[in-house]
Every structure is written in C-alpha cells, then in structure tokens.
Amino acid sequence: MSARRERIAGRACVLRGDDIDTDRIIPARYLRAITFEGLGEHAFEDDRRQAKGNHSLDDARFAGARILVVGNNFGCGSSREHAPQALMRSGFEAFVGASFAEIFAGNCTALGLPCLTLAPQDLSKLMDAVDLDPAQEVVVDVAGRRVTCRAGAFAAGVPEGTWRQLVEGSWNNTAVLLEAGAAIEATAARLPYLQGFAPDS
Amino acid sequence: MRTRPRPCYLQGVSGSSLEQPLTSHASRTLLDAVWDAHTVRELPNGDTQLFIGLHLIHEVTSPQAFSMLRDMGLRVRHPERTFATVDHIIPTKSQQRPLADELAEAMMTELEKNCRDQQIRFFDPGRGEQGIVHVIGPELGLTQPGMTIACGDSHTSTHGAFGAVALGIGTSQVRDVLATQCLSLARPKLRRIEVTGKLTPGVYAKDVILHIIGRLGVKGGIGFAYEYGGPVIEAMTLEERMTVCNMSIEGGARCGYVSPDETTFAYLRGRELAPKGEAMQRAVAWWRSIASSRDAHYADRVEIDGAAIPPTVTFGINPGQSIGIGARIPRPEDLPADERASLEEALAYMDLRAGAPIEGTAIDVAFIGSCTNGRISDLREAARVAATGRVAPGVKALVVPGSQAVARAAEAEGLPEIFRAAGFEWREAGCSMCLAMNPDKLVGRQLCASSSNRNFKGRQGSPSGRTLLMSPVMVAAAALRGRVTDARELL
Numbered sequence: 261m262s263a264r265r266e267r268i269a270g271r272a273c274v275l276r277g278d279d280i281d282t283d284r285i286i287p288a289r290y291l292r293a294i295t296f297e298g299l300g301e302h303a304f305e306d307d308r309r310q311a312k313g314n315h316s317l318d319d320a321r322f323a324g325a326r327i328l329v330v331g332n333n334f335g336c337g338s339s340r341e342h343a344p345q346a347l348m349r350s351g352f353e354a355f356v357g358a359s360f361a362e363i364f365a366g367n368c369t370a371l372g373l374p375c376l377t378l379a380p381q382d383l384s385k386l387m388d389a390v391d392l393d394p395a396q397e398v399v400v401d402v403a404g405r406r407v408t409c410r411a412g413a414f415a416a417g418v419p420e421g422t423w424r425q426l427v428e429g430s431w432n433n434t435a436v437l438l439e440a441g442a443a444i445e446a447t448a449a450r451l452p453y454l455q456g457f458a459p460d461s
Numbered sequence: 462m463r464t465r466p467r468p469c470y471l472q473g474v475s476g477s478s479l480e481q482p483l484t485s486h487a488s489r490t491l492l493d494a495v496w497d498a499h500t501v502r503e504l505p506n507g508d509t510q511l512f513i514g515l516h517l518i519h520e521v522t523s524p525q526a527f528s529m530l531r532d533m534g535l536r537v538r539h540p541e542r543t544f545a546t547v548d549h550i551i552p553t554k555s556q557q558r559p560l561a562d563e564l565a566e567a568m569m570t571e572l573e574k575n576c577r578d579q580q581i582r583f584f585d586p587g588r589g590e591q592g593i594v595h596v597i598g599p600e601l602g603l604t605q606p607g608m609t610i611a612c613g614d615s616h617t618s619t620h621g622a623f624g625a626v627a628l629g630i631g632t633s634q635v636r637d638v639l640a641t642q643c644l645s646l647a648r649p650k651l652r653r654i655e656v657t658g659k660l661t662p663g664v665y666a667k668d669v670i671l672h673i674i675g676r677l678g679v680k681g682g683i684g685f686a687y688e689y690g691g692p693v694i695e696a697m698t699l700e701e702r703m704t705v706c707n708m709s710i711e712g713g714a715r716c717g718y719v720s721p722d723e724t725t726f727a728y729l730r731g732r733e734l735a736p737k738g739e740a741m742q743r744a745v746a747w748w749r750s751i752a753s754s755r756d757a758h759y760a761d762r763v764e765i766d767g768a769a770i771p772p773t774v775t776f777g778i779n780p781g782q783s784i785g786i787g788a789r790i791p792r793p794e795d796l797p798a799d800e801r802a803s804l805e806e807a808l809a810y811m812d813l814r815a816g817a818p819i820e821g822t823a824i825d826v827a828f829i830g831s832c833t834n835g836r837i838s839d840l841r842e843a844a845r846v847a848a849t850g851r852v853a854p855g856v857k858a859l860v861v862p863g864s865q866a867v868a869r870a871a872e873a874e875g876l877p878e879i880f881r882a883a884g885f886e887w888r889e890a891g892c893s894m895c896l897a898m899n900p901d902k903l904v905g906r907q908l909c910a911s912s913s914n915r916n917f918k919g920r921q922g923s924p925s926g927r928t929l930l931m932s933p934v935m936v937a938a939a940a941l942r943g944r945v946t947d948a949r950e951l952l
Contacts, residue, residue, distance in 0.1 A: 277802070277803075277806065278680075278802075278803055279679055279680070279779045279803060281779070281915075281917045281918075283896075283915070283917045283918070283919060283920050284917065284918055284919065287919055287924070288896050288897060288898045288920075288922070289897075289898065289922075291521050291549075291898060292550060292564040292565065292568065292898055293564065293568075294524035294525070294528075294567065294568060294571045295524070295525060295528070296525055296632075306918070306919045306924035307918070309924065310924065310925070332680055333679060333680035333683070333713065336679060336680070336713065336779070337615065337710075337711075337915060337917060338615050338896075338915075339522070339613060339614055339615040339617075339629040339630060339631055340521075340522065340631070341522070341525075341613075341631035341632040341633060342632075344631075359680060359683055360683075361680075361683070361713065362683060362684070362713070362715050363615060363629055363630065363631060363710075366630070366631060366634065367631035367632075367633065367634075370631060370633035370634060370637075371633065419647060420506070420507055421504070421506040421507045421508035421645075421647050422506075424505070424506035424507065425506050428505075428506070430505070430506065433633070433634070433637045433644075433645045434529075434533065434535075434636060434637050434640045434641060436504060436505075436645065437510055437637055437640070437641040437643045437644075437645060438640065438641055440501050440502055440510055440641075440643065443501050443502055444501055444512060444538075444641060444642060444643060447499065447500070447501045447512040448512055448514075448539075448642070450498070451498060451499070451512070451514060452607075452743070452744070452747045453514065453605060453607065453608060453736075453744070453747075454514065454542075456736070456740060457736050457740040457741070457743040457744045457747070458740070459739070459743065
C-alpha cells in the first residue's frame with residue numbers, strides 16, 4: 261500500500277488561465293534525461309521568464325504553497341509525467357481546478373497527487389479569496405470531497421475510482437495490478453490475436 | 462490434445478463456452494467489445510484492470526519506468542508484446558553513432574540497454590527499421606483492430622484508426638504495463654462523431670480533425686472516447702484515418718477510433734507482422750465481429766457536414782483556435798465571455814490582429830512531417846505542390862519522413878528530388894520540429910507553418926516561437942509563397 265492522501269492543508273497558489281498545457285509546465289528540453297531529477301526548478305520556466313517576475317510561481321505572496329489552484333483543462337497536451345513530477349518537486353501536493361486533462365490527472369493519481377474539481381463559481385470564489393489573503397490555510401479534504409478556505413467550504417469532484425485509490429492509499433497501481441496473478445494470462449489466452457488466430461488454439 | 466474451447470468468434474453465439482464471449486452482441490460498440498475482451502477483473506476501486514495487447518515504448522518516457530521496475534525487483538512480464546523505437550531525440554541530419562548530442566546519445570543507449578536486458582525488440586535505425594512510434598506500428602502491421610495499445614505518448618490515439626483502443630499514458634503507467642501488462646482505467650463514455658457528405662477538393666484529413674476540434678473545443682472530449690464514422694471517414698484511407706485519430710487527444714478525448722472495415726483489412730494484408738493466409742481470414746472474421754453495430758448506443762452524438770469543411774489553419778496557442786483559410790481571425794467581442802481571455806492571450810503571443818485574414822500571414826519556417834502527417838501519402842500530396850515552384854526567399858523548409866520505411870518509399874517515387882529541387886531540405890526520420898527535443902528548432906519569434914499537431918507556446922523549441930497548424934499541402938503552399946496560402950490555388 262502507498263500513503264493515504266486524505267487531506268492536504270496549507271497555503272495555495274493561484275494560477276489563472278485555461279488550457280495550460282504540459283509543454284508550458286515543463287518545456288521539452290528538460291525531458292532530455294533518463295531520470296526525473298532536478299525537474300522542480302524548471303517548472304513553468306518559459307512562462308515565468310516571459311512574465312518577467314509576474315508569474316504566480318514567482319509571487320512571494322504564494323511562496324511555500326502546497327496547493328495549486330488552476331482553471332479549465334489544466335495539463336492538456338503531451339502525456340509527459342515530467343509535468344506533475346516537476347510540480348511535485350517544486351512543492352505542490354494537490355491541485356484544485358475547473359477541469360483537468362485526463363492523462364495529466366491519471367499521472368497525478370499515480371504519484372498520489374489529488375486533482376479536485378470545483379464548480380466555476382466556487383473556483384472563482386476560491387481564487388479571489390486566496391488572491392486577497394494568500395497566507396490563509398486552504399484545506400483540500402479529499403476524503404470529504406471538499407475544499408475549504410475563508411470564503412467557504414466548496415463541494416469538490418473527484419472520480420470515484422481515483423477517490424478510493426487516494427483515500428485508501430492504493431494509488432501505486434503496480435502492486436494492485438500484480439494481485440490479479442494468473443488471471444492476467446488467462447485473459448491473454450482468450451484473445452485471438454495473442455493465439456496467432458489459430459483455428460482451435 | 463488441445464483442451465481450450467474453439468474461439469467463439471468462429472462459432473455461433475450460442476456455441477460459446479467461454480466466460481467472456483468475444484462475439485458481437487446485437488447492439489454493441491467497438492469500445493465495449495474491446496474493453497470487455499481485455500477485462501482481467503474489476504478492481505476494488507471500481508475501475509477496470511485492462512489487459513494491454515501491445516505496448517510501444519520510446520526513449521523519453523521509458524527509462525524512468527525501467528528504473529522503477531528494477532527498484533521493485535521485477536522484470537518485463539510480456540517482452541514479446543513490447544516493442545521499442547527511438548524518435549523524439551534522434552537528429553534528422555545525421556544519425557551516425559555516437560550521436561553528436563551527448564544527452565540524446567545517453568537516452569538512446571539507455572533504451573538499447575533496457576531492450577537488451579529485457580529481451581524487447583528494438584527497431585534499430587542501423588537496420589532501417591526506425592521511425593516515429595505511431596508511424597512504424599501501423600506500417601509493420603503490428604497495430605491491428607481489436608487490440609488494446611498503450612504507449613507513453615499522447616498521440617498513441619493514432620492507432621485507433623485500425624479500430625484499436627489506443628491509450629497515451631505517463632511513465633508510472635508505463636511501469637505498470639511493463640510489470641503487469643495491464644492498466645487500471647475507468648471506461649470512458651463514448652461520443653460518435655459522424656462526418657457526413659463528401660469533402661470538397663483540396664480538403665484533407667488534417668482539415669477534418671482541426672475542424673472537429675475547433676467545433677468541439679480542446680476540452681470537449683474530457684471523459685470521452687471518440688468514435689469517428691460517417692461517409693467521409695469511411696471514404697478515407699487508413700493513413701487519413703490515422704491523421705484524424707492522432708489528434709483526438711488535442712480535443713481532450715481519452716482515445717479515438719474508427720471501426721475496422723474493408724479498407725482496414727486491405728491495408729493490413731501483406732504487412733510484415735500482420736496475420737497471413739488462413740490466420741488472416743480468421744483475423745478478419747474476428748475484426749468484423751468487434752466493429753460497432755449500426756444500432757449501437759452512444760452517450761453523445763455529433764454530426765459534422767463534411768462538405769462545409771474548408772482548408773483549416775490555426776491562429777492561436779491551442780489546436781482548437783482555428784479558422785478556414787478564407788476566414789478572419791475572430792475578435793474577442795465575437796466570442797462567449799469565457800473564451801475571450803484565451804483569445805486575447807493567443808493574439809498577444811502570436812502577434813496576430815483580431816479581424817485580420819489569416820491568408821497572407823508571412824511565415825519563416827515550413828515543417829512537413831510528424832506522427833500526424835509524416836506518412837507517404839502526406840509527402841506525395843505535398844510534393845505535388847512543391848513541384849509547382851520554389852521555396853520563397855528567406856523561408857526555411859523541412860521535409861521529415863515519419864520512418865525509414867517512409868523515406869525509402871519516397872525515394873522509390875523520386876519525392877526527395879522534387880522537394881530538393883524546390884528548395885526544401887530532405888531529412889532523416891524522426892519527430893524533428895514537432896516538439897524540438899532534437900536539433901530542429903525554431904529560433905526567436907519565428908512563425909512556422911507546420912503539419913504537426915500542437916501550436917502550444919514554445920512547442921517548437923523556441924520559448925517565443927509561433928506555430929500555425931495546417932495540412933501538408935497547405936504547408937508546402939505556404940513555403941512556396943512565403944505566406945499562408947490557399948493550397949487549392951496550386952493543386
């Protein structure tokens with residue numbers, strides 16, 4: 261079993277904008293390596309350089325944030341796990357947004373990083389509240405499917421299967437999948453293309 | 462004596478003694494048929510443990526997965542269902558070993574070592590087998606209908622063109638597949654995208670998928686798999702269907718596919734790793750049985766009028782921000798309130814003006830290639846345009862075949878000569894300037910007409926570089942005129 265991810269509490273960082281793709285989260289030049297080491301320092305590198313210090317990740321008010329609050333379709337594009345790895349290695353432990361690209365969300369789950377969705381009006385309230393008072397504690401209550409800040413407590417969405425993996429600490433899939441044992445090969449044996457389409461295999 | 466029952470796809474529905482019958486039910490989609498056939502079990506969390514019939518790996522997303530496997534003391538469970546190539550980092554000027562770029566050489570060496578240690582077949586450039594993972598799987602006949610296919614690459618959806626359920630995954634999931642040949646997944650909802658009528662001359666598969674994404678949006682597919690069908694899709698070649706399925710991910714869909722038909726079977730006949738002889742006949746019978754039935758139920762249906770699709774070009778920073786070649790770039794006030802900020806950000810980055818025509822926009826670079834449009838039919842069509850003129854002064858134009866086999870086919874048809882005579886550079890196979898993990902990169906604010914799949918900020922290697930996505934013929938036309946052009950004028 262892996263660690264349970266029931267609750268993450270701490271400061272949050274607000275990153276506005278929709279459709280932020282994984283090329284922006286971690287530019288492809290940093291994928292030229294055989295490990296994930298050192299990715300944290302390059303998260304959003306080009307966006308940050310172009311924002312000349314005005315990027316949320318460079319905003320001193322958000323320093324030390326453990327929760328990243330984002331817009332719609334966050335993490336779209338490339339399947340690179342380097343993106344959540346870079347964010348995790350720069351200190352983020354949970355994401356709250358309007359929606360997440362599916363491969364990104366799957367990669368986050370595989371790392372034990374919850375991605376929770378809020379209704380648009382609630383997300384907007386959370387973003388405004390954190391912007392006004394970045395020092396406040398934001399609580400990502402995965403188990404209770406709720407995000408709480410000074411502006412209120414908001415019902416949060418997370419797919420059922422993912423929710424169970426996070427709260428039960430079963431998000432390291434390899435161990436779970438191995439438990440199927442011989443049923444794996446029994447499934448393979450029923451697939452005609454794995455039997456060479458033999459007439460009576 | 463063989464004791465296993467005769468596969469039910471060769472029997473009547475009633476004769477089956479299998480636990481999970483593989484025959485098509487009266488009303489079933491391909492997604493359900495393939496999903497059910499590959500289900501190992503329902504997991505405690507309610508997701509499916511899905512057997513993966515084909516695992517494709519490359520140098521960028523696999524090394525960390527192999528390390529994790531070693532840390533767990535495990536070996537690759539089905540090396541005979543795992544195949545490797547090198548594509549993202551390989552240079553396209555000289556592939557001489559050792560590669561000039563030390564990081565690239567280290568990544569390639571690591572992949573070769575992992576394949577050797579785990580007895581995985583590596584499609585070696587030295588033997589003329591290499592290419593972009595989504596080009597070589599299909600051309601070798603490795604990709605087949607009814608399979609579940611996974612690869613640590615979002616454009617794995619390409620393989621859906623054969624009627625496979627093909628999923629892009631991250632590195633931890635690559636580890637899962639290496640260790641267990643399975644993935645833990647929730648079954649997506651299914652949206653049928655019906656493209657009706659007939660395309661007009663000069664409109665290509667790339668225009669169809671850009672148009673679909675423009676209509677449904679880059680997040681419209683979240684939670685869905687896309688099934689493409691209708692007369693336009695049925696009339697497409699397999700290579701055209703691959704272009705459409707390739708960009709399913711850009712529309713937010715988990716995967717995209719086309720049900721297999723005679724076009725699919727004809728494409729596969731005679732391919733190196735496709736079934737042969739009687740096995741092929743039995744394969745075709747099974748493939749027919751898993752195609753979506755005409756009365757299948759879908760969670761959602763969308764109809765697109767094929768005759769109304771124009772040659773399409775992106776103007777923004779995501780693949781949904783596109784217009785027809787004759788249209789004008791939208792103005793923020795023309796869009797719903799929640800899309801205005803994205804448009805303003807796009808126009809500022811692209812340095813394009815709201816309300817201006819896209820046609821006539823000056824370009825600096827033209828790139829023909831990628832897993833979207835780097836196949837022989839793409840190069841053939843682009844060469845038709847290239848043959849009509851010369852690359853405009855000041856434009857750098859590249860043609861990069863998707864695989865070494867595509868390069869050989871092009872050479873046999875004399876395409877490199879046509880391109881070179883027109884002033885294009887003819888390169889060796891790889892991902893090249895689609896994502897610039899190799900020496901092919903934009904410089905500074907260069908604007909690139911590109912047959913690739915992503916126009917994200919910085920995607921083509923320069924943090925401020927700009928990309929206009931379009932079909933290969935449109936890229937060739939832009940290269941000749943030095944500005945975005947309606948390629949129909951040159952065809």
